[in-house]
Amino acid sequence: MVNYYSADIVMTVSSAPIRQGVVAVNGEGVIEGVYDSHSIPDGVTVKKLAGVLIPGFVNTHCHLELSHMLGKIPQHTGLPIFLSNVIKDRNSTEKNILSAMKKADEMMFKNGIQAVGDHVNSAISASIKEKSKIIYHTFVEVIGINNAELQAKIDHARDIEFHFDADHSSITPHAPYSSTKMMFKAFKKAIAEDNIISIHNQESDEENKLFRYRMGDFLTFYADQGIDMSGFKAQARNSLQSYLPYLPASNKIILVHNTYMSLKDLDFINRMNKKVILCLCPKANLYIENTLPKIPIIEQDNLDITIGTDSLASNDTLDMLEELKTIHAHYPDVDLNKSIRWATLNGAKALGLDADLGSIEVGKTPGLVLLKNMNQLRFTKNVQVERIV
Template sequence: MTSTAAPLDLLLLPTWLVPVEPAGVVLKEHGLGIRDGCIAFIGPRAAAMKLAANEVRELPGMLLSPGLINAHGHAAMSLFRGLADDLPLMTWLEKHIWPAEAKWVDEAFVRDGTNLAIAEQLKGGITCFSDMYFYPKVASDCVHSSGMRAQIAMPILDFPIPGASSADEALRQGIELFGDLKHHPRIKIAFGPHAPYTVCDANLEKIRVIAEELDAAIHMHVHETAFEVQQAVEQTGERPLARLARLGLLGPRFQAVHMTQISEDDLALLVESNTSVIHCPESNLKLASGFCPVERLWQAGVNVAIGTDGAASNNDLDLLGETRTAAMLAKAVAGSATALDAHRALRMATLNGARAMGLESQIGSLEVGKAADMVAFDLSGLAQQPIYDPVSQLIYATGRDCVKHLWVAGKQLLDDRQLTRMDEQQLTATAIAWGQRISGHNE
């Protein structure tokens, strides 16, 4: 389990180490060593203490796990948090969000909103996130300087969007950005057709061809509501997922976001194509969009990851809280208390997200050779006692305020709850200033 060529850069000694792979394992009194941004050692504490290390950190009462992976969101929409709450999805989009975007979204908005989202996610234990929003180059610049990891999906719609006057222009920008960042160690570019009802067959076919050529992921809202599916069937006689299958988009690189409506035929298509589903329970609950049948998907062998969606419809980017909601909801939907147990819920928030993004060989579990993307949760508090199963305690009794330390590629981005590279006061002040500008317009 070790390679001991040079001294470790850092040796961590947590009370519990949860590697996620192999499944269901909790290692007590083990150490994890990092060298050159990767995990170089995992083994019992006694063996760990014999290794040379430049820095040794004791993490008493803490659980060390892979960093959480937020598999779907719209980072810059943090600046619209709480702008138009308690409305149905299409009213929310057409009457509030789209007009606000048309008025306010520019490069400065995306930069400030993305930085706010990155900081919130780091403080919540998230080391990697998927983003689908306008001006993706600006978002990727924010990710680059923050030290975080991300998949940035180029949004593509049939009509003009902020930063791109047409679907063809958005595709051109996506190809260029993909080329610029293809060797970036922490950023992957994907293509993000918005939804089946906003992208025509011709544009979807272009996206499929380009994604195949570049071996890039496709990230898309699919079957978010019953209305979307029903409308498609009435207009075309075909369910949206069946249309995507006919056009050749489904496959291991395809990330189907939401999927609250799943028929037997839909399930067969997901299984056969090895498509990943990204489950966003709190956004779906808040917009009354429906329930993704997570346990049914899991038992059929579909890879299900988890996302927060944007802060405009959630309203937080709290993946730990999202995972707890997902575990509870899965039980209610399946009518079974054994559905989505705590260990599988944590896997959904880590390794399954990595797999959806094609990053499972690099991140998502604590294994020698993988990138050192990790989070330490403090389980020493009153509300976590007594501890029978630390993973159950993490999922069912712990909030994101227990996130103590966080590393991406071995670099510490959160130290004792303090961001190491970002100025929290400045970010807060900037967000307040945007809120004042935007609400002034709404009054």
């Protein structure tokens, strides 16, 4: 059976918005047709929806396995203290972790999320993902501070990856502050060209201080964790410029957060000629560091931008609409059409899912999401999301 839905505006994302557009979708969620008001097939019943119809969201960055940590960590601590709290408080019973992940997965689907890029340190989320209505790309994190253990760490990540969908999983360095130069080199040799990389980048200015001057709160974090950093030398440049040369040129590289990324960093990325995508997680940035990336500067660059929610350890919900509202509340001049593309098609491209997701096009299964109470196409606090398909 094919259902026909009309909306005040249909934003296909891949083409111009259609006023009073109509979308035909079959029982399997496949788009059968996209019409303007003059080309609707004769004799069909159209269900009218009040609002803006868009494809399902793609959440490019999450940590589903931290869902049980909702409300456990204080806000505005800064990243090093936040990480210490995660390490200290993340343990719980398997039952509690699974229950929280199931609720978080259902929350994301209800909130219109069609696909998720999810970071893991274990295989505990595999059973949830296998039964989920959401498509997950799982990023298994490699943390390599001790050079003597690098190959063992990579091998362990491969063992974890085995539990997830082979077509939608990859291993990735966790962050520059949890990796060494030798680890990046070993990682580069260990992966194939289709291995998507997703690395936490410049989430805190303390990260840049560490790499530029070998000073700041990360040294205290390492000492508290019993990690010997005596061999680490100041690089006299930001973290991004210190590690990006060691990542492969042929692989997609999603840089997550970018809260303290500078114009010089953006210029450096462009000169490196790598396949870099920038993922923004605004609510998590406010939760941890109480600041946001310089989005007006970032969006002037020629790099693709995507959006993520991060985890319930650093957010009070997993809701892409709330991320969009946050961006537009702080940067009202950001173009709405562009930001919806960040939250849909760009994310699908980043995760290698754009053949099926991210835009309303015939043959795709992107899901359909209705944005209600849109006043003059603005993301006000009154806008709500409703999943249609």
